[in-house]
Amino acid sequence: MGGEQESGVRIPAGDVVLDADVAIPAQAIGVVLFAHGSGSGRHSLRNRYVAGELRRAGLATVLADLLTPDEERADARTGHLRFDIGLLSGRVGALADRLPEWEPTRGLAVGLFGASTGAAAALVAAAARPGAVRAVVSRGGRPDLAGDALRRVTAPTLLIVGERDNIVLGLNEDALDALAAPARLEIVPDATHLFEERGALEAVARLARDWFRGHLPGAPDAD
DSSP states (O other), X not given: XXXXXXXXXXXXXXXXXXXXXXXXXXXXXXXXXXXXXXXXXTTOHHHHHHHHHHHHTTOEEEEEOSSOHHHHHHHHHHOOGGGOHHHHHHHHHHHHHHTTTSGGGTTOOEEEEEETHHHHHHHHHHHTSBTTEEEEEXXXXXXXXXXXXXXXXXXXXXXXXXXXXXXXXXXXXXXXXXXXXXXXXXXXXXXXXXXXXXXHHHHHHHHHHHHHHHHSTTSTTOO
């Protein structure tokens, strides 16, 4: 989309400052914050692809590292922080709180896109912000790690899982039953956990695009 602005920035989130890549199409109709999954960050090729497709649909995107460089180095050794949903959700929430008042994204309705453990962080953050987070999409997520917060989520939630990702599919089916918010489970045919099969990631991007455009206030397809 013409006029898109993209830049690397550092955004305060609680007691840390996080690196982020922010891209804003001309006349953006909403903003989607990405919560990355286990051992991943803003350079995730899968999330960057989805973000690009969202921007083509007029949605601003924020891809932020949820861990500082020092924390990422420690997590690479131990793997303990990538499953610290309390820490990750706190940072997702701090970033989400900042976006409506931050000059580049001021006034835009906020959606969250979470992958793997990042989906749990997104759902916990959304549960704590009824009305502020307007839509959530989970890609191959672990919503079960959100625990009791699932019953407090009010934002419409889309769960996307690969047909051949058997364990995660079962966890998402259980989460769908637990969610109190309007929710839907979409199963991508023949796809595994990383959606590496031909056309699988494209399907994820289409589903996410349509969900956010259907539920973010101000988007043409929103109710």
